[in-house]
Amino acid sequence: MSEARVRPERFEAFRDFVVSAVRTFPDRHPGLVAHEVLLAPPGTLLYVSRWRSEADLADYAGEHWRDRPVVLPGEDEYLVAPLQVRHFTLTPLN
Template identity: 80%
Template sequence: MTVIIRVSEARVRPERFEAFHDMIVSAVREFPGRYPGLVDHEVLLAPPDSLLYVSRWRSERDLVAYAGEQWRDQPVVLPGEDEYLLAPLQVRHFTLAPLN
C-alpha cells in the first residue's frame, strides 16, 4: 500500500497563532471518524507563525473524498481561516521512500 502524505502549511499572524492552533485542532479532531481513508494525522507547531497539518491517506480516492478533485493543488480551507493567515495555505504531497 502506498500512503500519500499531505502537508498543509499555514503562515499565521503571530498575534493569532494560539487561536488558530485551537481552531485547527478542534476542526481536525473529528476527521478520522469522517474520513475512513485517513490513516493518521498530526498538527506540527513552529511558533510564532508556522503551523503544519500533516495527514496520511490510504489512497488517492480517499484523498479526493477529503480534498476534492483538485487535491494536488488546492488546500482545504476552513471557514474563517483566512483571517488568521499571513499568506494563502500551501499544500504538498509525498510518498515514503524505503530505506532498505
C-alpha cells in the same frame, strides 16, 4: 501537508481552531490513516495527514487535491498568506 503562515498574535487561537476542526477527521474520513498538527511558533503551523490511498485523499479534498488546499471556513482571518499544500509519497527504507 498544508502549511499555514499565521499572524503571530493569532497563533494560539489558530492552533486551537485547527485542532478543534480536525479532531473528528478520522471518524469522518475512513481513508485517513494518521494526522498531526506541527507547531513552529510564532508563525507557522503544519497539518500533516497520511491517507490509505490517493483515491481516499481525493474523496476528502476534491478533484483539485493536488494543487488546492482544503481551507476551513474562517481560516483566512488568521493567516498572513494563502495556505500552501504539498504532497509526498512514502518510499520504503528496506
